[in-house]
Amino acid sequence: MAAAVGLLRSGTPGMAGANTASGQRCALILLVCLALLSPLLQAGPDEQRQRQLDNLLLQDCGSCHGLRMTGGLGPALTRQALADKPRDSLIATVAHGRPGTAMPGWNALLDEQDIAWLVDRLLQGYPRP
Amino acid sequence: MKRPLLSLAIAALLLGGCAHSPQPLPLRGTGDLGVVVERATGTLQLIESSTRTSLARIDGLGDLSHASVVFSRDQRYAYVFGRDGGLTKVDLLLQKVEQRVIQAGNSIGGAISSDGSLIAVGNYEPGGVRVFDAQSLELIADIPATPLADGSANSRVVGVTDVPGRRFIYSLFDTGETWLLDFSQGNQPATTRFENIGKQPYDALLTPEGRYYIAGLFGEDGMALIDLWHPERGVTRILDGYGRGQQKLPVYKMPHLEGWTLAGDQAFVPAVGQHQVLVMDSSNWQQTGAIDVAGQPIFVMARPDARQIWVNFAHPDNHQVQVIDSETHEVIATLEPGPAVLHMEFTPRGDQLWLSVRDGGEIQVWDPYTLKKITSLPAESPSGIFFSSRAHATGL
Numbered sequence: 001m002a003a004a005v006g007l008l009r010s011g012t013p014g015m016a017g018a019n020t021a022s023g024q025r026c027a028l029i030l031l032v033c034l035a036l037l038s039p040l041l042q043a044g045p046d047e048q049r050q051r052q053l054d055n056l057l058l059q060d061c062g063s064c065h066g067l068r069m070t071g072g073l074g075p076a077l078t079r080q081a082l083a084d085k086p087r088d089s090l091i092a093t094v095a096h097g098r099p100g101t102a103m104p105g106w107n108a109l110l111d112e113q114d115i116a117w118l119v120d121r122l123l124q125g126y127p128r129p
Numbered sequence: 130m131k132r133p134l135l136s137l138a139i140a141a142l143l144l145g146g147c148a149h150s151p152q153p154l155p156l157r158g159t160g161d162l163g164v165v166v167e168r169a170t171g172t173l174q175l176i177e178s179s180t181r182t183s184l185a186r187i188d189g190l191g192d193l194s195h196a197s198v199v200f201s202r203d204q205r206y207a208y209v210f211g212r213d214g215g216l217t218k219v220d221l222l223l224q225k226v227e228q229r230v231i232q233a234g235n236s237i238g239g240a241i242s243s244d245g246s247l248i249a250v251g252n253y254e255p256g257g258v259r260v261f262d263a264q265s266l267e268l269i270a271d272i273p274a275t276p277l278a279d280g281s282a283n284s285r286v287v288g289v290t291d292v293p294g295r296r297f298i299y300s301l302f303d304t305g306e307t308w309l310l311d312f313s314q315g316n317q318p319a320t321t322r323f324e325n326i327g328k329q330p331y332d333a334l335l336t337p338e339g340r341y342y343i344a345g346l347f348g349e350d351g352m353a354l355i356d357l358w359h360p361e362r363g364v365t366r367i368l369d370g371y372g373r374g375q376q377k378l379p380v381y382k383m384p385h386l387e388g389w390t391l392a393g394d395q396a397f398v399p400a401v402g403q404h405q406v407l408v409m410d411s412s413n414w415q416q417t418g419a420i421d422v423a424g425q426p427i428f429v430m431a432r433p434d435a436r437q438i439w440v441n442f443a444h445p446d447n448h449q450v451q452v453i454d455s456e457t458h459e460v461i462a463t464l465e466p467g468p469a470v471l472h473m474e475f476t477p478r479g480d481q482l483w484l485s486v487r488d489g490g491e492i493q494v495w496d497p498y499t500l501k502k503i504t505s506l507p508a509e510s511p512s513g514i515f516f517s518s519r520a521h522a523t524g525l
Binding site: 055056058059060062063064066067068070071072073096099102104105107108109 | 160169192193195203212234235253254285303324329331347379380381382383444445457469487488497510
């Protein structure tokens, strides 16, 4: 149930344009359809998923990279540490891991949008001051 | 006779006044106390196993991701090793931080010497070990690890363990070595280096009497064994190639070896990258079995009577705990305490098992004989649980 609500919520922002163009019922149907499809439409993780990912970033990534992302068994992931790293290569590292190191590929547990969202969180600077 | 008692009472009052509790703290022992690391908030909860309650929260301990704790031999002080390089001495009686030093940039854990006088801390940054006076936390020795080939840093240190005879042993993750520091002749240690022990030792364990040091390897399937009765014999490879022919799974969390298990003449250890607990004959260290379990094991711990083995798991299977019969090797129970079970700690004689449910925000106390939950206590992202009884165990 919570997941369905979350999905609807995540679908809503993308609907603003469609809402003005069509009749209300049409818009409602479209809204529901798009909401259901939203995970497939690169809409990014919904709120509930974001909370899960946030916790994953802090706790599970933090186990190796430090709760403050200052490094541990894995390197530091602070904003400064990532400043010269291309976003795509960071996404590839999270998805596939780094052979020869302790970094696993997370694509068995996370989809592309999840991974992109996590990388963007880090690039914005995590944890926030 | 009267005067010392009076001054003691006054001192107790004064000291009590300094602590968090508004009332003077009553006289008490510390043998049934423990601490729970609340890693997100950098706090400790002081717990009491006799009443299964939390007595206090102690704050100001910094970044406690991957924190571990050792105890002074009088069981009054807990030494907390934090990720941020902090070494904090916590007074369990006064329920407060007595002293705190930032001794490095990034650390992983430490140990207290067999005589209780030295604290050794293993550091990632700068890679090496620093040894401190347990009373004053003054630096006694600084032992940098082997530099990396490119000279950018020194190897990171893992698995720091106390060895009988005022010695410490630890492994170097990046350069595949084990070093034995001997402080028996004074505060300038004699160092014995074991090279080429295997790729990427990630943690280590010591058998309870202190004879065998076993480092788990992340970079290859196997473990490196050193017989500390005979260090001159060097390193023996055991469990060589245990995962051979099997697809190794991504490892989302490094297993821990510290809470490993000797049950009679059997040793139970986590397999890296496999959903298995491996069994060895501890008289010859040959593998005798592999037990299929619900996920990648993290802690594999025997109930103190050695009749059961309790196992928790890495993400994404970390909502479960399994109980294995140590004789039949059957999984006799699969429990679901809650989301993200990070750590388990038995009371020393096994009447209780405490476990931390990180994402459930609670510590749970179980009866490991009935397999029933007794109670739970709220906690902020709890991770490690450490009872003061560790003060009298070698290698913990």
